[in-house]
Each structure stands twice: as C-alpha cells, then as structure tokens.
Amino acid sequence: MPEGHTIHRAARQQNRALKGRTISVSSPQGRFAADAARIDGAVLERVEPYGKHLFYHWETGEIGHVHLGLFGRFRTSYSVLGDPTAPTGAVRMRLSTATGADRVDRAEVTIDLSGPTVCSLDPPDARAQILRRLGPDPLARKADPTPMFDRIRRSRRPIADLLLDQAVVAGIGNVYRAEILFVVGIHPLRPGDELDDAELHAIWATTCGMLAQGLRDGRIVTVDRNDLGLAPGARRPRGEATYVYKRRACLRCGDTIRTVEAGGRPCYYCPTDQEA
DNA sequence: GCGGAATGTAGAT
C-alpha cells in the first residue's frame, strides 16, 4: 500500500525496465483505452516520482499521470516469447516492452496498473500544475524543507493534520505520520504554530530517514532494531513494523495506544511517549 | 457469498 516510498520504488523499477524503450500501452479493463491508443508504440523517456504521484514522460510530449490512491497497485510480470501473460483482475493500464516485433532478444517486461485514483494522459503543462500544489518531497534530491516549515509555523492546525496535507509535505501517509510523531515525541494534536525550530528540524530529519528506509526495504519498518528485542544477529520478522500504527500497545513502553481524528483519519499515538 | 477495512484524493455541498 502506497506512501511516498512505494511510489519512488515503483519509479526506479519502471525506469530500469522501461526507460528509453518502445512501449506497448493498453487498457485491458477499458477505462484508459482512448488515452492508451494515443501513446501505444511510443518511447517512454522516463518515469518521474514526486510525493505520491508518478509522471510518465512520453516522446510525444504528453505526460502520463498516475496516483495509486488507497487501492492502486502495480504488478510486474515477465515473458520470454513475446506474449505477455493475461492480466489479473481489472488492469487499467498495461505497459509492456513486448511490441510484437519478430525478434525477441531478451525477456519482455509487462507492468500492470490496477485500482488507481488517477490514471490520465495530460498535456505537458499538467505536471507543473500538480507540482505547484505539492510541498517538498523528502525523497527528492536537494529537497528544501523551508516551505514546509513556513506553512507549519503559520498554522493553528494540528501537526498530525499538517503532515498528511500534501501541500505541506508530499509523500507522507497515515502510517508514516503516526510513526514520525512518535519518534520525535510530539502529540498529534499540537498546533503547528507551537512547534519550535528544533522540533521542525527533527520532524524533517525523521521523515527523510523513514521514507529512505522504506524505499530501500520496500516496506514500512520504522522501528529501530534495538527496540525490537532481537537477539544479536537475529533476522527481523517479516511484515511491517511500527511503534504505534495499528498497535494495541506501544512497542517502546507498553502503554495502551490511542487514536485521535486528524486530517479526517485516525492518528495512532502513545499517550506516555507523546505527551500533550 | 457478503461486508468491512485499507498506508488516498477529488469534487460536491
């Protein structure tokens, strides 16, 4: 399930598989069919991630825009003899290196997109319009947190609400916001304008670290090894590991986890480690 | 088989 790290990971993988190649574009499910036909057989110049958004730069100059939303996902499959495997479920957009050419000199890659909130083919300026309403992306090179700090300092809204607002900072979702606030020891309902500079810098540093870790791991693991109580050399358990998100008891102190509504969604927190 | 929940957003009100 997608927060910013998932998107950046997808972009990396898709650039490895598709960048600079001629791509068959289709929409087995049909809802992207008209747009797919316009770029079918075009060269995909690159896939660009920003926050939770993906931009597909096509040689035609048009920009594919994908946002996974809550349910969207990519599936990758490989085929040796040209024909991609049959799509599983409702596939909105299929990108494949299998172009029907006679000679196949390596395995073909097919990437299927299902369940996205957004999947569109837009004029070139659409990308800039979207970027204009997004805050800094902690996974972007040379990201500058200043605009995020300014917005938080000027706002009475709870910090948990602000961290979920993509115009403040792009790429954080409901898991990371809870985990970030836990790690920096800030109560989710603290108003933005009450945070001091040290707290803002701690939030940014923690956010960058967590998302980068998630990008490397391909899953959300926010818990420090030392807090897991593992024997030396023991491997981390599978699955995602959080301090407070969806937990009953705080992983650090054992206190009962509470939730509070912020940004229209439940924010998990530890009443002991994150005093009001 | 059905219903609910899930790491999200956009558009209506």
Next chain:
DNA sequence: TCTACCTTCCGCT
C-alpha cells in the same frame, strides 16, 4: 465537511 470511488483481502456467515 461529506461522500464517492478505485480494488483487494480477510473474516464472517
């Protein structure tokens, strides 16, 4: 502020 919607998966009957 609310509601609709994208799909999958899991637990319940």
